[in-house]
Amino acid sequence: MNTTLIAIGAGIAVLTGIGAGVGIGIATSKATEAVARQPEAEGKITKLLLLGSALAEATAIYGFVIGLLIIILLS
Amino acid sequence: MGNLGEALREELNCESALTIGGIGISESVVVTWIIMAVVLVLSLILTRNLKVEHPGKRQLLLEQAVTSLEGITEGILGPEGKQYAAYLTSVLLYLGIANLIGIFGFKPPTKDMNVTAALAIMSIILIEYAGIHRKGVKRWFKSFAEPIALIAPINVLELVIKPLSLCMRLFGNVLGAFVIMELIEYIVPVGVPVVFSMYFDIFDGLIQAYVFVFLTGLFMKEAME
Numbered sequence: 001m002n003t004t005l006i007a008i009g010a011g012i013a014v015l016t017g018i019g020a021g022v023g024i025g026i027a028t029s030k031a032t033e034a035v036a037r038q039p040e041a042e043g044k045i046t047k048l049l050l051l052g053s054a055l056a057e058a059t060a061i062y063g064f065v066i067g068l069l070i071i072i073l074l075s
Numbered sequence: 076m077g078n079l080g081e082a083l084r085e086e087l088n089c090e091s092a093l094t095i096g097g098i099g100i101s102e103s104v105v106v107t108w109i110i111m112a113v114v115l116v117l118s119l120i121l122t123r124n125l126k127v128e129h130p131g132k133r134q135l136l137l138e139q140a141v142t143s144l145e146g147i148t149e150g151i152l153g154p155e156g157k158q159y160a161a162y163l164t165s166v167l168l169y170l171g172i173a174n175l176i177g178i179f180g181f182k183p184p185t186k187d188m189n190v191t192a193a194l195a196i197m198s199i200i201l202i203e204y205a206g207i208h209r210k211g212v213k214r215w216f217k218s219f220a221e222p223i224a225l226i227a228p229i230n231v232l233e234l235v236i237k238p239l240s241l242c243m244r245l246f247g248n249v250l251g252a253f254v255i256m257e258l259i260e261y262i263v264p265v266g267v268p269v270v271f272s273m274y275f276d277i278f279d280g281l282i283q284a285y286v287f288v289f290l291t292g293l294f295m296k297e298a299m300e
Contacts, residue, residue, distance in 0.1 A: 051293070054286040058240055061247035068250070 003075065010070045016063025023056035103187035110172050110184070144168065147285075151292035155299055159205060159292075166194065167288045174249060174280025178272075183249055183280075191246040195238035198291040202237070206298030218298075237294060241287060248283045252276065 031049040035042050093100050121137050130138070148163040170185065177183045184190045207215045219230045252275040260268050 047289075050282075050286065051289060054244070054290065057248075058244050061244055061251065064251050065243060065247045068254075 006070060006074045009074075010067040013063050013067035013070060017060040020056050020058075020060035023059075024053050027052045027056065101187065101189070102182055103184035103190050106176065106181050106184045107173070107190070109181070110169065110176065114168065114172070148288060148292060151289055151296070153296055155209075156205065156292070156295055159201065159295060162201065163288050163292055166291070167284055170194075170245075170284035170287055171281055174284055175277065177253070177276055177280075183253075185245055185249045185283075186253055188242070188246045191242045191249075192238075194245070194287070195242035198241055198287075198294075199234065199238040202291065202294045202298050203234070205295045209299045241290060245283055245287050248279060252279050 027049055031045050034045050038045075093105070121133065125134055144164050144167065145160055148160040148167065149157060152160055152163070173184045173190075203215075206218065210218065220227045221230075256268065256272060256275055259271050
């Protein structure tokens with residue numbers, strides 16, 4: 001029973017990945033559009049895309065760290 | 076479930092590899108020493124007999140590598156922050172090697188949260204130093220109340236949030252990649268891990284090293300404005 005609850009808790013914590021996935025998806029789609037419109041600005045766009053992806057990804061990483069801590073500290 | 080928890084806890088624990096004078100030296104420190112030794116020896120060997128005229132192949136390659144690496148950090152910092160580019164380039168080099176060293180069978184030092192925390196604290200100190208150096212103490216204090224005085228508490232909180240997120244991002248990414256690789260190796264021990272290792276060990280490691288340096292440089296640029 002106890003391990004089941006821990007597993008459910010860790011699973012819920014990792015749901016933060018949804019937000020990061022949607023965010024990075026939107027950022028990438030817009031970046032592709034921007035490059036298609038202005039191929040000469042590709043370098044700058046790539047840099048900005050990388051920054052945005054890193055920031056969006058941080059939420060997923062926090063969820064992962066929390067999930068890990070739940071498994072490690074409670075089990 | 077219990078097994079996985081045990082294995083994860085084992086990975087998170089940074090056990091001491093050796094003790095010197097009663098002080099435990101953890102494995103990440105030893106691996107960092109190895110990286111330091113390799114970089115030091117390489118730089119000593121590569122910088123011997125540099126010539127202004129008729130440079131050899133080795134010198135040309137070295138100049139190309141150094142210029143492109145410094146170009147990355149100088150591009151982030153802009154012309155105003157050129158004096159900090161050397162530090163950021165060193166951090167980029169160290170993180171790049173540290174994230175890739177897992178390939179050679181060492182434990183990556185960035186998988187130890189203490190290492191990433193130390194790097195993040197150094198980053199925030201440098202960010203604030205850059206701000207104070209450029210603006211002076213008075214204008215630096217005033218900059219907390221920008222653009223309006225109402226958000227001053229949030230700006231003060233950022234002093235903690237910035238290094239925390241830098242630290243957690245690097246640590247979580249490296250550890251996450253490591254855990255996923257362990258799971259893949261547990262399910263399919265042959266063949267498949269090589270493909271995933273390309274992404275998780277090499278690509279992700281280099282991207283995270285770049286992101287760490289990029290964000291530090293961006294915050295510094297912001298602090299200097």
